[in-house]
Amino acid sequence: MENQITKQPLQVNRSKEYKNECRSLLETINKLQLQIKRSPELYAKEISQILAQFKEHLSQVLINPGFRDEKFLILSQFLSKVAVYYKTDMAFYIDDLIELINHNQDTLNPEVRKKVIFCLLRLRGKNLIEPYKMIIFLMKLFNCKDKDLRKLIYKFILKDIKQINKDSQQVLTNKKIQSFIIDVLKKSKDNISKRAIQIMIELFRKNVWKDEKAINIISQGCFNTNYKIQLLAAYFLIETTQQKLDSDSESEEEFLQKKGKNKSVKPTKAREHRLNKQKKAQLKKQKKKLQNTSANIYPLDHIFNPQDYAERLFNQLKKQDSDKFQIKLALMHLISRLINRHKLMLLQYYTYIQKYLYPNNKDIAKLFAYLAESIHDQIPREELCPLIKHIIDQFISDRCSDLTITMGIRTLYLMIQKHPFLLEKQDVMYLVNYNKYKNRNVTEAARSIINYYQENNPQLLDKKHRGRQWKKMDEEDEENQQLPEIYQQKVCTEIEGAMLLQKEEEEKLNIVHFQPIYYDRVLTDEDFKRIRALQRKKQAEEQQTNSQQKMEVEEVLEDGQDEDYTSISGESDVDDGDDWSDNIKSEISEMEQDSVQDYYSGESESVDENPLGLVNEDDIVKYRQTKSERKQQLREQLENNTKEKWYKGRNKKKSEFQSKTNEEKLKFKPLQMVRQKRLDKSRSEGQLKKKIKKLKSQLGHVRNKKEYKKKVQNSKK
Numbered sequence: 001m002e003n004q005i006t007k008q009p010l011q012v013n014r015s016k017e018y019k020n021e022c023r024s025l026l027e028t029i030n031k032l033q034l035q036i037k038r039s040p041e042l043y044a045k046e047i048s049q050i051l052a053q054f055k056e057h058l059s060q061v062l063i064n065p066g067f068r069d070e071k072f073l074i075l076s077q078f079l080s081k082v083a084v085y086y087k088t089d090m091a092f093y094i095d096d097l098i099e100l101i102n103h104n105q106d107t108l109n110p111e112v113r114k115k116v117i118f119c120l121l122r123l124r125g126k127n128l129i130e131p132y133k134m135i136i137f138l139m140k141l142f143n144c145k146d147k148d149l150r151k152l153i154y155k156f157i158l159k160d161i162k163q164i165n166k167d168s169q170q171v172l173t174n175k176k177i178q179s180f181i182i183d184v185l186k187k188s189k190d191n192i193s194k195r196a197i198q199i200m201i202e203l204f205r206k207n208v209w210k211d212e213k214a215i216n217i218i219s220q221g222c223f224n225t226n227y228k229i230q231l232l233a234a235y236f237l238i239e240t241t242q243q244k245l246d247s248d249s250e251s252e253e254e255f256l257q258k259k260g261k262n263k264s265v266k267p268t269k270a271r272e273h274r275l276n277k278q279k280k281a282q283l284k285k286q287k288k289k290l291q292n293t294s295a296n297i298y299p300l301d302h303i304f305n306p307q308d309y310a311e312r313l314f315n316q317l318k319k320q321d322s323d324k325f326q327i328k329l330a331l332m333h334l335i336s337r338l339i340n341r342h343k344l345m346l347l348q349y350y351t352y353i354q355k356y357l358y359p360n361n362k363d364i365a366k367l368f369a370y371l372a373e374s375i376h377d378q379i380p381r382e383e384l385c386p387l388i389k390h391i392i393d394q395f396i397s398d399r400c401s402d403l404t405i406t407m408g409i410r411t412l413y414l415m416i417q418k419h420p421f422l423l424e425k426q427d428v429m430y431l432v433n434y435n436k437y438k439n440r441n442v443t444e445a446a447r448s449i450i451n452y453y454q455e456n457n458p459q460l461l462d463k464k465h466r467g468r469q470w471k472k473m474d475e476e477d478e479e480n481q482q483l484p485e486i487y488q489q490k491v492c493t494e495i496e497g498a499m500l501l502q503k504e505e506e507e508k509l510n511i512v513h514f515q516p517i518y519y520d521r522v523l524t525d526e527d528f529k530r531i532r533a534l535q536r537k538k539q540a541e542e543q544q545t546n547s548q549q550k551m552e553v554e555e556v557l558e559d560g561q562d563e564d565y566t567s568i569s570g571e572s573d574v575d576d577g578d579d580w581s582d583n584i585k586s587e588i589s590e591m592e593q594d595s596v597q598d599y600y601s602g603e604s605e606s607v608d609e610n611p612l613g614l615v616n617e618d619d620i621v622k623y624r625q626t627k628s629e630r631k632q633q634l635r636e637q638l639e640n641n642t643k644e645k646w647y648k649g650r651n652k653k654k655s656e657f658q659s660k661t662n663e664e665k666l667k668f669k670p671l672q673m674v675r676q677k678r679l680d681k682s683r684s685e686g687q688l689k690k691k692i693k694k695l696k697s698q699l700g701h702v703r704n705k706k707e708y709k710k711k712v713q714n715s716k717k
Contacts (some may be wrong), residue, residue: 040085065104080119130174142195189226215299232328306342336374372414373615402439409445428460497531
């Protein structure tokens with residue numbers, strides 16, 4: 001026991017001595033650092049001695065990596081600050097630090113590991129480490145168990161790549177980093193691959209890596225075995241097309257915060273209607289701004305070989321029968337978006353999605369939206385006939401509920417808009433019969449189909465549902481007469497604008513083509529870009545010629561009016577001038593009408609609600625409940641205790657813009673501040689009660705009926 005007692009103070013003395021040594025070393029190194037900044041050449045010997053000490057302590061850390069050596073940390077931090085002045089001597093120092101972390105990533109003391117990485121980040125900031133070497137070294141540390149360190153590394157990599165490509169794109173370094181990310185996505189499914197995709201997505205959003213290669217690297221994440229990486233890649237490709245035109249991108253709370261309003265007010269129908277109106281007005285302004293700009297880049301347009309990519313996605317979708325349904329929905333959404341954007345032919349997809357189209361499915365609205373989005377006019381109608389019959393049988397019948405019928409009719413309406421010749425006459429007549437259904441939501445959906453066919457293909461409707469111009473048509477005329485060009489299906493027999501490119505090549509090369517270019521060779525992307533440029537040039541020339549003609553006619557009209565004024569004395573001259581001016585005025589009025597129509601048609605195109613052909617879930621689930629349905633819903637909510645309160649309790653803060661009540665503030669005040677106030681309040685209340693009693697007794701106030709009856713009886717006696 002005596003030996004044990006004598007050993008304890010020795011350990012304390014050693015720890016004190018060690019701390020004192022560390023303090024003295026820190027003081028000497030700080031002084032030396034200031035002196036080196038002034039004249040670094042004079043202190044080369046001192047640096048060599050410090051490097052020797054650093055090697056000794058590094059060997060001790062390698063033997064026992066879990067131990068925290070403070071002298072090693074002091075020396076490593078000092079050398080990282082001074083390394084700029086001694087680049088040749090410090091080459092091995094950087095390699096030693098990198099090897100230390102690579103070999104002892106998990107076993108190293110967390111504080112030692114963090115400070116060593118800080119030293120390496122400082123050296124990279126002074127451009128003593130190559131960017132490619134540093135970024136790949138840091139990306140391998142994403143498997144580390146320290147969460148704060150992972151966040152720090154993620155932020156540093158983003159800043160570093162942004163700084164490298166600030167003035168101009170560093171092509172070689174970018175290629176090396178991107179090739180490393182491709183290998184990681186193919187082989188591993190750890191945190192490294194997840195963080196690598198997050199870095200790529202963030203750099204795309206910050207306009208650092210916004211090229212085709214970066215988009216295709218992110219798209220390969222959909223084929224990774226880890227479901228989180230699949231969702232990241234799929235949502236990126238979906239949201240980048242939707243974020244600029246999505247009506248539900250901004251939540252109510254964000255909208256209210258921008259307006260500076262309080263959400264603690266009780267919600268009513270009028271307030272909700274007002275808020276939705278303000279949202280729609282704001283979205284229209286955003287759409288106008290975005291469509292005027294030419295910097296709208298959609299990643300789905302830059303995917304290499306979209307047909308092959310969609311087929312690979314569909315094969316993976318079929319394999320994932322046992323996985324989460326959320327991944328299936330994301331992949332289905334992506335495939336439908338690809339088919340819509342590139343007008344692909346993937347006929348197996350429609351038979352696959354038909355398996356999930358049943359009223360009991362919780363995500364039926366999403367599936368209907370994906371289905372409606374994936375349809376275009378180049379798909380043969382025969383392939384979609386079984387799907388349409390399935391929808392009509394399962395969703396549009398008398399045994400279905402009102403909500404399912406409205407959803408079914410709305411999906412068919414959205415499908416018709418993209419493929420006008422999808423439904424046959426029997427199907428159209430069946431849907432039109434729901435025009436006089438008991439529920440108004442169903443009738444509205446049926447009327448939308450009637451209105452669409454009145455404008456586009458009235459022959460499929462009965463005479464009573466057609467427009468005015470079709471009611472007077474006889475049966476014989478109906479059989480013989482063809483539809484106007486507006487209602488007929490357009491069949492493309494040539495590539496639009498290819499003749500412009502052919503003329504340009506003929507003028508340049510002095511060659512005459514006896515047949516179109518696309519018969520001789522396959523047109524490349526550069527050819528199509530040139531065709532678009534020539535079409536724009538042609539439109540600009542036509543606009544210029546129209547404006548010149550209008551100016552000439554106005555000048556002629558002014559000259560004609562001057563001649564009229566000069567020839568007023570002669571009757572014959574006046575008559576000729578009137579006829580001439582009337583003819584010109586009629587021509588100008590026609591031109592003005594055409595220009596006004598062109599103006600409004602251009603405005604309607606620029607403010608198109610859905611130029612990309614996207615379909616949201618809210619477009620299908622538009623349903624206004626009746627009173628009985630609302631009451632039933634409230635009863636169910638009260639029984640299950642699932643009713644959402646518009647306030648969050650009495651004493652809780654309702655929103656960010658609302659301050660606390662005085663009662664809440666009193667709870668947190670000290671007793672001495674509130675004590676005197678409470679005493680005064682109780683005294684004043686007591687005095688008031690006494691005064692009221694005196695007044696009542698003086699006035700003879702009767703408080704109860706019994707006392708009043710007693711008084712009446714006494715007075716009679």
